[in-house]
Amino acid sequence: MTVKYILSVLVENKPGVLSRVTGLISRRGFNIDSLTVAPTEDVTMxxxxxxxxxxxxxxEQITKQLHKLVSVYKISDLTFEDAIERELVLFKVIATPDRRHEIIEIANIFRANIVDVGKNSLTVEATGTQSKLDAMEDLFRSYGIRQLTRTGKIAMSRGARDS
Structure with missing residues (x-):
């Protein structure tokens, strides 16, 4: 049975690291469904x-091989953990003046923001879980989506709760 694993990998912030990690995964015949990379609070990582x-x-093959890379410091598997997961999406929705208020109302319900207004379109920015963003996409499809872009998932383990 296949599972969509969520790996949080701490690596050196140096040129070529991304290429080595993605090459390692693709050479073993696996497809990366989503990939995000950004510096951490430590600028060297x-x-x-x-x-x-x-x-x-x-x-197991992927994680063992990743651990062998010198530039990889830590791998955290967040798949089955109580983790915080988010994604960002931009929707450019066809918005004729007479239906614009409907699109704004949908954005408000999902706590999304209107980030651009065109003559016949609205660009909506939303963050949340994959299911929330999928639901927004389904609603916006009935109006017509001119363009859509998603960041891919980011995730972080939750901190210990105070007693």
Whole structure:
């Protein structure tokens, strides 16, 4: 059975690291469903959030090989943890003047922001879980989506709760 694994990988913030990590995964025949990379609070490190679909054997192969890379410091598997997951999406929705208020109302319900207004379109920015963003996309499709872009998932383990 395959699972979509969520890996948070702490790596050196140096040129070529992204290429080595993605090359390692693709050479083993796995497709990366989502990939985000950004510097951390330590400017010498970056955090990669990688979503990859694999069976248990494939997952073990990927993580063991990643641990062998000199530039990889830590791998956290957030798949089955109580983690915070978010994604960002921009929707450019066809918005004729007579239907514009409907699109704004949908954006408000989902706590999204209108970030651009065109003559016949609205650009909506939203963050949230994949299911929330998928639901917004389904609603906006009835108006017509001119353009859509998603960042891919980012994730972080939750902190310990205070007693």
């Amino acid at each position: 970056s955090r990669m959030t990688i979503i990859v679909e694999a069976d248990e054997v494939g997952y």
